[in-house]
Amino acid sequence: QVQLVQSGAEVKKPGASVKVSCKASGYTFTGYYMHWVRQAPGQGLEWMGWINPNSGGTNYAQKFQGRVTMTRDTSISTAYMELSRLRSDDTAVYYCARPYCSGGSCYVQLDPWGQGTLVTVSS
């Protein structure tokens, strides 16, 4: 079945960078965009952007432009999200998620999701 497995929790200092990975299995990795969504503690969901694993093309939310880089390694079916110049308000759980497919059709909505990666930014 389709599965997304993310890397483990990270603790970073302000100003540092973090790179979170998302390993896909159960489907053709290059056939579907990969999205990244984050959730600060006790807060709602915030979409960060997507990567097209086939072309490497990306689309970032304006809020993260200049600080986020999404990449992929097709040889190991893994997507990456790197966030630089970390601040304390970047403390959040970061999720990867794939577009939902059913009955041979795919949609823009997201499912499944990875299990999440907690990134803590603290001095």
Place this chain on the structure above:
Amino acid sequence: EIVLTQSPGTLSLSPGERATLSCRASQSVSSSYLAWYQQKPGQAPRLLIYGASSRATGIPDRFSGSGSGTDFTLTISRLEPEDFAVYYCQQYGSSPRLFTFGPGTKVDIK
């Protein structure tokens, strides 16, 4: 950029009751691009409804979605104990191409 507003912020109900959750958009949203997600503590979100009214695979039929334009509704016909969670609506805009989530509605046990 489209802004989604959800109401109420918290809904306190008892098992067996009907839950009605609202999602309002700041401008018209294509029904094809409107979704509802459920999130339980410590878990990733789960897609419930896509295309405003279609249930995702494995979602019980007590969950239903409706609406169009700027007003959308998620209805849970009879709450089961496992339905107490936070629910988010989400839309995709094609210009600019971006996803937006609402702030969420928490359904808790009365």
